Amino acid sequence: MKINASLIAAIYATQSQLSSIDNHLLLPSSVLHQQQWGAQELSICGNVAGASAQSSQHSRLGHRIITAKPRQSSVKVGKGLIPILEHVAKEGKAVDLQDLFQRFTFDSTCILVTGYDPGCLSIEFPEVPFSKALEDAEESIFYRHVVPERVWKLQRWLGIGEEKKMKKAKETLDRIVFEYIQKKREELSKGIQEKEEAEDVDLLTSYMSEDCKAVGLKFVDKLLRDTILSFMLAGRDTTSSALTWFFWLVSKNPQVETKILEELEMIIPADKMAAKWWKFDSKELNKLVYLHGALCEALRLYPPVPFQHKVPIVPDILPSGHHLVPNNKILFSLYAMGRMKSIWGDDCLEFKPQRWISEKGRIKHEPSYKFLAFNAGPRTCLGKEVAFTQMKAVAAAIIHNYNVQVVEGQRHSPNVSIILHMSSGLKMRVLNRWAE
DSSP states (O other): OOOOHHHHHHHHHTGGGEEEEOSTTOOHIIIIIOOOOOTTSBOTTSOBOSOHHHHHHHHHHHHHHHHHHHHHHHHHIIIIIHHHHHHHHHHTOEEEHHHHHHHHHHHHHHHHHHSOOOOOSSTTOOOOHHHHHHHHHHHHHHHHHHSOHHHHHHHHHHTOHHHHHHHHHHHHHHHHHHHHHHHHHHHHHTTOOOOTTOTTOOHHHHHTSHHHHHTTOOOOHHHHHHHHHHHHIIIIIHHHHHHHHHHHHHHHOHHHHHHHHHHHHHHSOGGGGGGOOOOOOHHHHTTOHHHHHHHHHHHHHSOSSOEEEEEESSOEEOTTSOEEOTTOOEEEEHHHHTTOHHHHOTTTTSOOGGGGBOTTSSBOOOOTTTSOTTOOGGGOOTTHHHHHHHHHHHHHHHHHHEEEEEOTTOOOOBOSSSSOOBTTOOEEEEEETTOO
């Protein structure tokens, strides 16, 4: 079957007839726990069944994600990421940027979701059991997509192979998440809580608050666990993956780095240029058209979620004429689509940020059914703009203040997982641009 943007759009257009595994915000409950969501419970995708008061409550929580995460990220860039980069630059050591970005996004997301800073982003580079368990679970989930169901179910029954790894990962994730939930419940019972109106109140507190109870939203521990895992997966892995591939592509295309540097210098206030070192705020980041285009190019060529999976729940016919029956699987590769001449032209394999810039010098819009990095239609990623702001903050801070060089001799290939990580990380040397 030939994959093209119009076919993907048609598949999404018949969304009411498709049961979707939304891999950009993949609910761990759908694979790890097989838990059904009740009528009075919230979905990470933003669907609330019930009264308008519940919808209002969920809207407020969604707004908090959009406003709080850029603020948390900015703090983490200044107080977490930059000190580590300064340290490794001073020591002349190589650093695995993929690991660094995963720590950065993990801490930022954990603070937003639970209110606790795990402190993974530090010069000691502590071991992070949660991250390792999440990566193991992702690989096992991918395995379930590519082998017959009876095979992985047999492995689960025997306790071997990928299913053994999945079981251990689930135990680790459950233990850590339930500890967060119990700790938060104890704090709330003692009255140790910020007001609901406070800007920096975390989502776990919001979900467990009296306001949620007042409108009939009952959050049992298992639902809270699933919600936390959903946010952690969406907030940690996708952004860190995108940043890793972005810096690798920039290192291979020095002319792109030069243009990004020129754009960054243009938005720094004239009276601040002498200071050289600079951390950009969100208003300044919104002006970075070329950097936005470079990030979109990285997402096109290396989408954090490289494939999607749809299953019809009733018989249907695709625009291609293919007949579908329940339990048929529709797998389409975002990774392949980003490299198809029929979609992106003869230069589809080239890294060209200008592809995303209009003749007027503005950001060029591409249909979401063509550029699926943030999904499309009713399942478009809620955190799209937040993700761009976070990636721009990190990219601008590093490119303007440091010269990062790839350590030679590495093999840069994608990992076999539902998230497009680099299989062996991305080791780079960091040099301070403004060192005297």
